[in-house]
Amino acid sequence: MSDPGQKYPYPDALRPDAAPAPHPLLAPLIGFLGTWTGRGSGGYPTLAEEFTYAQEVTFSHDGRPFLHYEARAWLVDADGSPLRPSARESGWWRLQPEGRVEALITQPTGIAEIAVGRAADGTADLTTHEVALAPTAKEVDATRRRYTLTDEDTLDFVHDLAAVGQPLQHHLSARLRREGRAS
Numbered sequence: 001m002s003d004p005g006q007k008y009p010y011p012d013a014l015r016p017d018a019a020p021a022p023h024p025l026l027a028p029l030i031g032f033l034g035t036w037t038g039r040g041s042g043g044y045p046t047l048a049e050e051f052t053y054a055q056e057v058t059f060s061h062d063g064r065p066f067l068h069y070e071a072r073a074w075l076v077d078a079d080g081s082p083l084r085p086s087a088r089e090s091g092w093w094r095l096q097p098e099g100r101v102e103a104l105i106t107q108p109t110g111i112a113e114i115a116v117g118r119a120a121d122g123t124a125d126l127t128t129h130e131v132a133l134a135p136t137a138k139e140v141d142a143t144r145r146r147y148t149l150t151d152e153d154t155l156d157f158v159h160d161l162a163a164v165g166q167p168l169q170h171h172l173s174a175r176l177r178r179e180g181r182a183s
């Protein structure tokens with residue numbers, strides 16, 4: 001009989017050379033696997049001030065053709081000291097043939113996004129397919145998320161936002177470094 005106390009037997013992998021072998025459809029984004037940390041800045045016309053933030057982003061896989069995505073940001077002061085927790089989100093990036101991506105991303109602010117786009121050679125460009133809002137969430141109409149591996153240890157991220165009556169425009173940019181590498 002199987003042991004009812006057994007742990008989940010299929011842990012996620014954070015590296016392409018770790019088990020399980022990555023699914024071939026992950027190939028365009030294989031360089032995204034791992035944990036990334038870095039700094040960014042952001043703003044929006046409705047906000048009184050620009051802000052600086054730090055972020056930790058993780059992409060992992062379990063051998064199937066999707067990535068598990070997790071991101072946590074916190075606001076920092078000019079010295080980089082933490083001020084308070086900020087945006088968090090997690091989800092699934094489903095890789096399709098020809099580098100097509102379908103991403104499902106949810107946030108504790110009551111926003112659930114489905115974004116679609118393309119991945120190729122260490123870049124991903126995703127735009128909103130649908131947004132679903134919890135009754136008390138802020139109004140978000142669309143986003144565009146661009147990720148670029150500028151080298152194997154550097155991931156640049158730009159996020160545009162159409163929300164609270166404003167047209168699609170810049171909300172965030174960040175440069176993330178692979179965890180464990182000098183910044």
Ligand code: HEM
Binds near residue numbers: 046075138139164
């Ligand atoms: C690294 C990730 C992010 C950071 C650091 C960040 C930071 C901020 C900050 C500091 C504010 C001002 C309100 C406050 O102080 O909390 C804000 C507002 C907002 N953000 Fe973000 N954000 C992030 C990601 C996102 C994402 C992914 C979305 C939507 C999909 C989003 C949508 C909004 C909206 C709708 C507002 C409210 C604007 C308003 O009411 O005027 N943010 N964000």
